[in-house]
Amino acid sequence: MISINNSSPLLRIAVTGITGRMGKKIIEYFLIKKNKQLSKKIILGAAIVRKNSSICGIDIGTFNKINEFGVKITDNLELIKDDFDTLIDFTAPDISIQYLNFCVKNNKSIVIGTTGFKQQHKNIIRNASKTIGVMYSANFSIGIALILKILHKITKIIGNNADISIIETHHNKKRDIPSGTAIMMQDLIRDTLQSIQTNKSINYNLKKRMYPSKQKNIIYDIPIHSIRIGNVVGEHTVLFNILGERLEITHKADDRAIFAYGALCAAIWLGCNKKGLFEIHDIL
Structure with missing residues (x-):
């Protein structure tokens, strides 16, 4: 059990976008209590929707029937x-x-799973992390966090001798192309190849990606092929092709519940006392 504040041993969670794909999944964990271990550490404190929504004032349980x-x-x-x-x-x-600025003003921690941020957005996130705890990731799957570690090792061993490509597939309503997860993989592979070229070890983390490099680095061609079709939750494959053989590393998400679970685990790990910028692999 983690001690969060003087009045309650449970971490009180606010969830935004509760009518969206991810917001619904996160709310389910509280209403249905899918995971008993999570239920012992967190409670739902607030359910938030867009301005002037017609469902304001309705009990979250009643709304979900x-x-x-x-x-x-x-x-x-x-x-x-x-x-x-x-x-x-x-x-x-x-x-x-807007939610981030509110959290800074009121000294609240925040877990951000939104994708499609531009550099000016990232600068705001980075600056906010000097004041509050910010967990920011393009993907809250524990499996993806593990794959990133695996990709780093594979790239170190065969990256210089392989043709490397990334294929990502998502549902046809996803706005950002390519996906934030694919870009995260591309950045990791490029940084690893750069470290091999310069004989410098890297500690791949979010802060490195949030600060654009001012150095003249070698640009490695790691193409991303994006597919938008049907209701696919998310699939990512990294291909390493060397002479006569091909290695494929694939992650398939069948249910958004894995991202909801990861986000809630991240919130518990972050708590309300940490300050700084973190990402999902920090909780492993």
């Missing part, structure tokens, strides 16, 4: 700022930045 839960849906952060410790956000870049 189960028993009344005791948390009213709201679009007013000021009204519920004392009801949560950590906010989990999977919305859109500009909206995420």
